[in-house]
């Protein structure tokens with residue numbers, strides 16, 4: 001479970017570094033982000049989609065189908081959250097939670 005914000009940035013940088021040094025692969029990793037803004041496009045500079053791709057995902061070998069970030073533009077936000085919860089359960093639950101700030 002990933003978060004955005006300033007707290008995990010240093011860790012994301014280290015993960016990218018380890019990957020580039022050939023010490024770490026994300027090939028079999030599934031990620032879920034804890035939140036996303038409602039009503040801004042995924043490619044908005046402030047979205048958590050943009051944050052995650054710019055700071056981590058585009059630099060590592062993660063399979064994009066293993067990246068899960070809530071759709072803040074879903075027609076039915078409750079259903080989006082419920083489906084997201086189910087996807088987490090289907091993936092076997094959360095093994096590691098990377099929080100940020102006071103979360």
Ligand SMILES: O=P(O)(O)OC[C@H]1O[C@](O)(CO)[C@@H](O)[C@@H]1O
Pocket residue numbers: 002003004005006007008034035048099100101102103
């Ligand atoms: O780590 P920071 O900069 O305090 O940011 C925390 C923010 O990041 C988020 O965790 C984003 O995922 C928010 O929920 C939270 O408000």
